[in-house]
Amino acid sequence: MRVSYDELKSELKRVLLSRGFEPEAAEMGASIIADNSLDGVHSHGLNRFPAIVKFIDEGAINPDRHPVKLNSVGALEQWDGQLGFGPINASIAMDRAIELAGQYGLGCVALKNTNHWLRGGTYGLRAADAGCIGICMTNTFPNMPPWGGTEKRIGNNPFIIAIPQKSGEHVLLDMAQSQFSFGKLQTYSLAGKKLPVTGGYDKDGNLTDDPNAILDGGEVLPTGYWKGSGLSIAIDMVVAALSVGKSTYDLRMSKNDAGISQVFIAINPTAYAGEDYGDTYIENMSEYIKTSAKAEGFNDILYPGERAARERAENIRENIPVNEEMWETLLKL
Numbered sequence: 001m002r003v004s005y006d007e008l009k010s011e012l013k014r015v016l017l018s019r020g021f022e023p024e025a026a027e028m029g030a031s032i033i034a035d036n037s038l039d040g041v042h043s044h045g046l047n048r049f050p051a052i053v054k055f056i057d058e059g060a061i062n063p064d065r066h067p068v069k070l071n072s073v074g075a076l077e078q079w080d081g082q083l084g085f086g087p088i089n090a091s092i093a094m095d096r097a098i099e100l101a102g103q104y105g106l107g108c109v110a111l112k113n114t115n116h117w118l119r120g121g122t123y124g125l126r127a128a129d130a131g132c133i134g135i136c137m138t139n140t141f142p143n144m145p146p147w148g149g150t151e152k153r154i155g156n157n158p159f160i161i162a163i164p165q166k167s168g169e170h171v172l173l174d175m176a177q178s179q180f181s182f183g184k185l186q187t188y189s190l191a192g193k194k195l196p197v198t199g200g201y202d203k204d205g206n207l208t209d210d211p212n213a214i215l216d217g218g219e220v221l222p223t224g225y226w227k228g229s230g231l232s233i234a235i236d237m238v239v240a241a242l243s244v245g246k247s248t249y250d251l252r253m254s255k256n257d258a259g260i261s262q263v264f265i266a267i268n269p270t271a272y273a274g275e276d277y278g279d280t281y282i283e284n285m286s287e288y289i290k291t292s293a294k295a296e297g298f299n300d301i302l303y304p305g306e307r308a309a310r311e312r313a314e315n316i317r318e319n320i321p322v323n324e325e326m327w328e329t330l331l332k333l
Contacts, residue, residue: 002319003327009034012049015333019056020063025088032087036119037320040311043183044119046326047190053333060258061085061115067092075104078243081114083258090117090136090262091126097266098130105271109264112245116140116257121174121305124162127266128170134162135265139236139247141254144178144220147229150205155248156181156220157235162305164269166279171286172305177232178220185211185220190323239263 013030021029033052037045055061065084069077077096081089093109100107117123120136127134140155156178163171180188180199188195188211195209202208203217214220222228240247245261286303294301315321 001324001327002321004319005034005038005316008037008046008320008322011330012046015049015053015330016063018333019053021085022064025063025085028088028091029085032091032118032122034320036122037322038312038315039119039308040315041119041121041308042321042323043181043187046322046330047186048118048183050326050329050333055115055256055258060256067111067114069096075100075106076108076242077110079109079111081111083113083115086115086117086257087122089114090123090264093262094123094126094134094136094264094266097264098127098132101132101266101268105268107266108242110239110242110245111262111264112243113259114262115260117262119174120158120160121162121172121308123264124160124172124174125170127264128162128164128172129168130266131164131268131270132266133164133269134160135267136160136263137235137239138262139239139251139260140257141251141260142248143182144222144229144232146233147222147226150219152219153248154222154229154232155236155251156222157232157239157248159231159235163282165282169309170305171282171303172308174305175223177223177228177235179223179228180211180220182215182220185215189215190325 009030012033013026016026016029033045033049056063062083063085065082067079067081067084067089069079071078079093089111093111097107097109117138120138123136124134137157137159139157142152142155144154144156145151146154156176158176161173180195195211198207198209200208200214200220201218202213208214236248239261242263243261246259289303290301292301
């Protein structure tokens with residue numbers, strides 16, 4: 001089934017208001033979640049919402065808390081999220097990084113004591129919409145074994161790079177350090193589909209493309225094996241050090257992402273390169289990769305973020321496809 005963007009956002013906002021969000025915060029939070037579904041990222045849109053409400057009801061997310069600045073040194077600032085709603089904290093942090101980039105050419109806001117930001121690409125795109133290159137990273141509680149290990153010791157710590165284009169079809173790399181994020185595993189599970197490639201281990205330690213086998217006592221697989229494992233560790237150290245916040249080690253007894261650390265960087269690419277330079281090299285590179293001979297089974301070669309832009313355009317025209325069970329759950333909240 002499909003629902004309109006406005007209908008989805010209205011229902012999300014209704015529930016957030018009922019949980020103590022101020023109207024402006026409820027509007028921002030509902031917009032972010034609805035936008036994720038609009039872009040086809042259902043795992044961090046509607047499908048994630050029941051878990052968000054559960055964390056609010058349990059007190060892990062404080063709807064009336066907002067981030068506050070603790071320290072600043074030039075273009076670098078440290079903020080405390082006060083366990084407020086992660087997407088709102090992240091939006092405020094990236095907006096501040098963009099302001100700093102306008103002043104210094106580059107801005108960096110390190111945020112501690114926050115919650116899951118849902119789709120990290122949201123904040124990269126926020127920077128790109130402002131004409132900035134956006135770089136974001138976050139840690140998580142331990143939910144993935146390091147390469148060579150069998151126990152959860154590292155997070156699937158997402159890393160985002162967004163590069164602006166005047167057309168608005170920004171380049172967006174948004175990747176967790178697991179082959180598939182847990183939200184994406186849920187999406188395949190709800191659809192009754194296998195993963196397109198091996199995504200983790202079942203509970204007996206066998207590699208599998210069955211999302212249910214991974215979610216039911218199995219383990220996710222680091223993307224690129226040792227490379228994803230190493231990048232996860234490096235991201236965790238950077239965000240904890242810059243925010244003076246919790247590392248994945250500090251979160252080792254946690255079962256959710258309450259109190260995590262994040263970094264938001266905005267870079268003004270026009271500071272000395274000029275406004276036209278970026279669009280020229282992005283267009284050249286995008287066209288160049290698309291001229292490659294295609295592997296069997298591939299009809300097109302996409303630059304990072306292009307698929308989401310296509311889904312957004314389609315869903316604006318035809319409304320947003322939603323999982324019926326998740327939609328009914330939302331209506332009952």
